[in-house]
Amino acid sequence: MIASAPDGPGSRNGCASCIAGCPPHAYPPTCLHSHKRIMFSYYLPIKHLHMTAAGLSLLLFVIRAYWSVTSSPALQHKLVRVLPHVVDSILLLCGVILATLLGEAANQPWLLLKIVLLIAYIMVGSFAIKRGRTATSRGIAALIAIAIFVYIIGIALKRSPLSWFF
Helix, strand or coil, rough: CCCCCEEEECCCCCCCCCCCCCCCCCCCCCCCHHHHHHHCCCCCHHHHHHHHHHHHHHHHHHHHHHHHHCCCCCHHHHHHHHHHHHHHHHHHHHHHHHHHHHHHHHHCHHHHHHHHHHHHHHHHHHHHHCCCCCHHHHHHHHHHHHHHHHHHHHHHCCCCCHHHHH
């Protein structure tokens, strides 16, 4: 039988460390607050959506970069111009939600490096798709952007700033 404390965590008044007023739980508190449990139940689906969006983002970038280097008119199609931004917005939103769910655990060097490299990827990627003046410069920028993206994936998988080198 699990005992309850008269006041504080586990009391009939809910969790004393929670502003939202969690329902009563066992003392000593061994579980997450109920609202945190509910949010964490969404962690894996959000993580899978984030990973799927990352894969789609890379695929769409490679296709668009190829079309940019070859000067294909397909690059001007409305769906090609809009879809990558939708996918990237989902990717970013899921990343923010995941970091929020992790709370203090999100204050890690590997996560900060992912954010810095994401900014670098966006800047280099813009040269690969539209800002590069020649096909060669766009191609080189595309290869650099893909390398940055692969490094970001390594950081995410290894949870280390050393990425694939750890």
